[in-house]
Amino acid sequence: MAEGSFAVIQNQLSCQICLDLLKDPVTIPCGHSYCMSCIAGCWNTGGQDQAYSCPQCRHTFDSMPHLGRNTILAEMVEKLKLAEDPPAVPEEPSVDICYAGPDDVSCDFCIGKKQKATKSCLACLASFCDSHLQPHFEVPRLKKHKLVAATRQLEEQICAPHDKLLEVFCCTEQMLICMQCAMDGHKGHDIVAVAVERAEKQKEFGKTQEVYQQRIQEREKELQVLKEAMETLKHSAQVAVEESERMFSLLILSIERRRSEVKELIRAQESTEVGLAERLLEQLEKEIAELRKRDAELAKLSETEDHVSFLQSFQALHATAGPENIPFIPVHQSKPLEDMKKTISYLQEKIDNFCQEEIGKLSGIATYVQLIAEPRTSDEFLQNCSNFTMDLNTANNCLCLSEGCKEASNTIKVQCYPNHPDRFLHPAQVLCKEGITGRCYWEVEWSGESGVGLAVAYKSISRKGSGKESKFGSTHQSWSLRCSPSKYSFKHSHDKIEIPVPVSSSARIGVYVDYRAGTLAYFSVSDTMSLLHRVQTRFTEPLYPGFLIGINSKVKFYQKSIILHPIASLPNCE
Template sequence: MAAANYLPSEDQFLCSICLDVFTDPVSTSCGHNFCKTCINEHWKTTDQYMCPMCKKVFNKRPELHINTFISEMVAQFRQSAQQKSSHSSSEQQVSKPGEVPCDICIGTKLKALKSCLVCLVSYCETHLEPHLTVSGLKRHQLIDPVENLEDRMCTKHDKPLELFCKTDQTCVCVLCSVLDHKTHEFVSLREEYEVKKEELGKTEAEIQQMIQEIKQSVDLSKENADRMTAEGVQIFTALKESVERGQTNLTNSIKEKQKATEKQAETFIKQLEQEISELKKRRTEVDQFSHSEDHMHLLQSVQSLKIHHPPPTKNWTDVSACPFYEGTLVAALTQMEETLSTEMRKLLEAEIKRVQQYAVDVTLDPHTANPSLILSADGKRVYHSDVTKTLPDNPERFSSHAWVSGKQSFSSSRFYCEVQVKGKTIWTLGVIRESSRRKGEITQSPKKGYWSIWKRNGNRYKALDDPSVHLSLQSQPQKVGVFVDYEEGLVSFYDVDAAALIYSFTGCSFTEKLYPFFGPGLNEGGRNSAPLILSPVRVK
């Protein structure tokens, strides 16, 4: 009775060929059992009839017989497993859209727990159990459930893609490595997975670093924008207040002048009215006496009243009741201009301080210097000599113009340097594109890869733009600051001591390396012998 209730383990019902529970189990004459289909297919691929288990060779194809005992036991086992599966199915989750379903479940598909890369089947918790308990199935590679497992089969050889060809950077099967990729280098998928995982980890770390840097850049940009906005609001508020104050002062001044004028006019009118009244009185008296026929009385009255002497009156020809307002308006505008100039200077001082934060240590490159130039040993000073040296005419050297470029090149971000031009009557400063012409006659302009300004004849300044622009400067710069914002496409020149903007090239398109370049100008018999000096930047 105990034997009747005994249910063998699943290991006893596995076909050694497909490693799955028997389907139509048959027995060979040597006593081993296989699925009918499995053993027939196996013998189709071999040249002789051999038992896959004991390797016994049969002279002719053996006659296969259904093993009824095994069939009954397998049926009983399947029924028991199905009942067990039905019971556990109620506890497992039904596969939802977007989730991988179990390939074995019949009817309601449960959610797959794992996919087998050997069987190319996805299993729910119940159907996965043999892979966790059966020794032969334990060797199979299980992964988190995935769809389209057939994509993991070699379409040419119908074998699992188990290897990675490093030469062709593709997944291959075992037959591919022997037939199609014979001389190539291979590793297991797991090994390549670990390598790629490590590379992706590094890439992810780099991307995270880039994201962090971009975020910091955005934060810095926002801080700069907020600071610029605050400074702009402060300056324009000051200007607005200055304009309103000037307008109020002008209005009050005009009103006061108008009141004084009206008061003065009233005084003038009273004086005129008195004079007119006196004149009318005299006129009446004169009329009265003019009609008298008493000669003596007329003469005595005229003598006593001095009618022949009219009352004194004021000379009104130079008197005006219209005040001069233009002087008041000019004074108000002058005051506003002074306020604007003061605020502009504050703004430029703040701007110069900002660009000075991007100061770089630039040194002169002797390989680019015109043979007539003399450079200091530290590469910080350059002046023109009347003696031309014999030097190699390398591509970087300026041959016809007395110029020299810096050693340092820039292809991103911002950079700034300061050049002392004190005591010089001629100089040229700017930046040059790496591929720009350096031999023969050179036209300085942005189209030719030159962004520069120069001084000539002691006090003439020009920006070599397209077209060139004559510059009218309030004072002659003693130290010039050169600032470049590569991404923004901006090249600006500043009078450092006067805190004034000399000129800006805007809307530039930079695609190559940029080099600062310097031209001290010809010696001119000693009149322009002072050197150009690359000065250390000192933030005020």
């Protein structure tokens, strides 16, 4: 019955022209409905004088009726379409079953192919997938169990001798034990719950984490410095390649110029010698022609029968037939050319030998460039001791040197030092006698509210200038770490870098220099060494340790310092 009613409605809502469901239905004045495009196409096929009639009832209209869309019929057609083709009901999504892989923790309760475990129970000592875990959320007794992320380490939480959970901690022997162990082998020991011991260890955790974070920062600094060193090496190599290309181009240009000059000399000599030879050739050819002419006259004279004429002509010919000195210009081309060839060959040999010798030096330098493992602890740095001594001839008049020139203090009191060209006139600072051209490390201790500057400097630094002209860290010839109780900073020329004050507040500072590698590093030294600052640069002169000392402050060498693998020993300053 329902199907019959549906067919009747579908027939009523169909266009009698295209026999399909109405599209944009319009109703004409006689009451019949059609698709707008169908009725318009039907009426537009005739001429201007055609009659407009209904295709069903044949009712005729004087003019073409207005075709307005019947919205009610349009809605009914849409509802009929939905009833005829109902939208597909989306299927319930299937539950994905995640099976355990080789690296996953598997469920201990799955039979056959095991699913991946999501939780482990510390009370059940088993791991569960999502489906087998449900009782722990529903059963009241199981809800009290401690659940953790799935782990393979459950067996490690079991006491091997007693097959029980490790749930207490023996402070006496510093180990996890079960309750049976506490009553047997650990009777009388200081036993606490694991949660209590965890809380105690948690207090130390922050300090340990702080140490690791500090080490991470140090290693990251070292990594950054190493990257900068690599970039510096690459840049230096590129500059060296470009410079060598330029120099070789100039050398080739010079050789080409000399080659042209030699070629011109050879051609000039050739032109001179050939000119002389050509003139000699011309002279000889004329002489030969003259001799042939006289020879012909003699032949002709021998045939004459006039004795008087013969005697007269013969006398004249015989007078000019005597030997004549013919000018001769010797041609010696081989000797100059041989000498020139020898000279060029000698020059080539000298150039080859010079290039080979110089390239050999460069190869030696390149072979030396290597990454040398730096010492990590103060003991490693100080395993072989060598002393540094402050140079009294460089000390400013406000500085008092003591302890065999191992200590310097700024007492404001002017010292009666003799005049010396190496003495610093204005900054209260002093240089050491010993220069550095290798790997070197030393430690100093400082004190005083005004602080100190721990520097390395070239010997060429100004001594007479006022202020920044000769102050350590303010010039291109020096590098300085400024230390005070409240502030640390590093200075070189116009660059200044603020440095966090060390946590240990140690007044002992270690200074490390690798001259060839261009490395300068400062360390805060206590029970451990922590990096304060590191510089990667290129040193062009020997370095000398130096100290800038504030008012009522002092600095002294700690124990002894070590010089590692110096390139060359430098004489002490007078």
